[in-house]
Amino acid sequence: xxxxxxxxxxxxxxxxxxxxxxxxEKGVSYELQAEDIFGGKSDLLLTSNPIYEKVPVLLHxxxxxxxxxxxxxxxxxxxxxxxxxxxxxxxYGRARARFWADFIDKKVFDTGCNIWKGQGEELExxxxxxxxILKKLDGALGDKDYYGGDKFGFLDVLLIAxxxxxxxxxxxxxxxxxxxxxxxxxxxxxxSERASVVKGLPDSQQVCELxxxxxxxxxxx
Amino acid sequence: xGDEVILLDLYxxxxxxxxxxxxxEKEIKHESxxxxxxxxxxxxxxxxxxxxxxxxxxxxxxxxCESLIIVQYIDExxxxxxxxxxxxxYHKARARFWADFVDKKVSDPARRIWLKKGEELExxxxxxxxALKLLxxxxGDKTYFGGDKFGFVDVALIPFYSWxxxxxxxxxxxxxxxxxxxxxxxKKCMERESVHKSMPDPKKICEFVLxxxxxxxxxE
Numbered sequence: 073x074x075x076x077x078x079x080x081x082x083x084x085x086x087x088x089x090x091x092x093x094x095x096x097e098k099g100v101s102y103e104l105q106a107e108d109i110f111g112g113k114s115d116l117l118l119t120s121n122p123i124y125e126k127v128p129v130l131l132h133x134x135x136x137x138x139x140x141x142x143x144x145x146x147x148x149x150x151x152x153x154x155x156x157x158x159x160x161x162x163x164y165g166r167a168r169a170r171f172w173a174d175f176i177d178k179k180v181f182d183t184g185c186n187i188w189k190g191q192g193e194e195l196e197x198x199x200x201x202x203x204x205i206l207k208k209l210d211g212a213l214g215d216k217d218y219y220g221g222d223k224f225g226f227l228d229v230l231l232i233a234x235x236x237x238x239x240x241x242x243x244x245x246x247x248x249x250x251x252x253x254x255x256x257x258x259x260x261x262x263x264s265e266r267a268s269v270v271k272g273l274p275d276s277q278q279v280c281e282l283x284x285x286x287x288x289x290x291x292x293x
Numbered sequence: 294x295g296d297e298v299i300l301l302d303l304y305x306x307x308x309x310x311x312x313x314x315x316x317x318e319k320e321i322k323h324e325s326x327x328x329x330x331x332x333x334x335x336x337x338x339x340x341x342x343x344x345x346x347x348x349x350x351x352x353x354x355x356x357x358c359e360s361l362i363i364v365q366y367i368d369e370x371x372x373x374x375x376x377x378x379x380x381x382x383y384h385k386a387r388a389r390f391w392a393d394f395v396d397k398k399v400s401d402p403a404r405r406i407w408l409k410k411g412e413e414l415e416x417x418x419x420x421x422x423x424a425l426k427l428l429x430x431x432x433g434d435k436t437y438f439g440g441d442k443f444g445f446v447d448v449a450l451i452p453f454y455s456w457x458x459x460x461x462x463x464x465x466x467x468x469x470x471x472x473x474x475x476x477x478x479x480k481k482c483m484e485r486e487s488v489h490k491s492m493p494d495p496k497k498i499c500e501f502v503l504x505x506x507x508x509x510x511x512x513e
Contacts, residue, residue, distance in 0.1 A: 139389075142386050142393070146382050146383070146385065150382045151386065165365075166369070170365065171343075208343060
């Protein structure tokens with residue numbers, strides 16, 4: 073059985089980072105195709121994700137899977153006997169994991185964007201909302217080492233990837249994760265020690281510089 | 294084995310309809326508890342503290358929230374009949390993509406059709422039709438989004454069909470004119486017992502929105 077795996081990627085995308093981490097967790101070899109999302113998207117990207125025209129796209133034997141959370145589900149199900157199981161085994165556990173994945177997807181990145189894009193009143197509102205989100209995620213983690221329990225799992229993959237943009241939110245929002253949720257800060261440090269995360273996560277400083285560039289593009293500085 | 298299944302429900306909600314349809318497809322005995330979404334019950338607040346919204350499925354005391362997540366849960370727990378999601382990962386991923394598309398691209402414009410007027414209404418109609426046309430493209434010449442079997446994407450979208458008359462009345466347009474294949478699909482789905490038993494009368498929804506809901510939101 074041929075297993076040709078290709079990832080249409082952008083180094084700074086926290087969504088593509090999720091896929092890189094998941095593939096690394098499963099020990100799946102793949103070809104990385106870097107997309108120039110500002111300059112010109114490839115024909116392959118536009119034809120394999122015609123609805124959203126975004127990275128990441130996973131091409132497995134030429135068949136595209138899009139939307140990062142969807143791709144991580146797909147990776148866990150396809151390479152189910154390889155590497156760790158990312159989703160819980162029981163149906164209720166899976167439903168809870170999907171619930172928090174949906175919460176993370178609806179809230180974290182967009183609120184973060186409102187922080188680095190916002191000014192004055194808007195910025196303060198976005199910051200308040202982000203801190204409230206952190207508190208909910210803090211509650212969901214509880215006293216576990218990982219969202220997956222004692223093992224790094226599905227939610228850990230989804231959230232640690234987004235955390236690569238937290239330094240930028242801290243910089244433009246004027247707050248620190250450590251102060252607002254020492255538990256989440258400790259979880260971030262714990263996850264960052266994993267080989268898959270070291271390999272898959274973009275450097276936070278470089279992301280900060282990227283955000284600065286995007287802000288200039290939008291006339292925000 | 295006693296299985297206590299309770300649905301925190303709301304008659305006109307398309308999200309609650311998805312769950313009602315899935316429960317009916319699987320013939321799961323359950324108790325429906327109609328909720329007051331203005332004065333929310335302690336039960337609702339306890340079962341969905343994060344979003345405080347319906348629908349919530351309570352299975353043997355454990356709450357499951359978010360309609361598409363509930364439908365997947367129902368499909369995984371009750372496997373004796375009517376599988377809703379495909380078994381192979383690639384087709385499962387495609388089904389999840391399109392169900393998610395309904396939530397991302399149909400829901401909000403649909404809501405704005407009955408909520409807005411003037412320019413905003415026209416924009417909402419345009420976005421709504423564009424999204425429906427993309428769904429029509431995905432349906433192609435299949436009977437259902439699931440192929441020859443009623444499936445996950447059909448469950449995700451069909452509740453909006455019961456609101457079509459409302460959108461057409463508020464927006465003064467015909468959905469069939471733009472998306473005839475989708476109307477044919479809707480009629481086919483309505484032949485299923487699980488669907489027509491779970492969905493309210495479109496006229497009742499229209500009356501509710503025009504006489505009740507729009508007033509509540511100050512739309513005149």
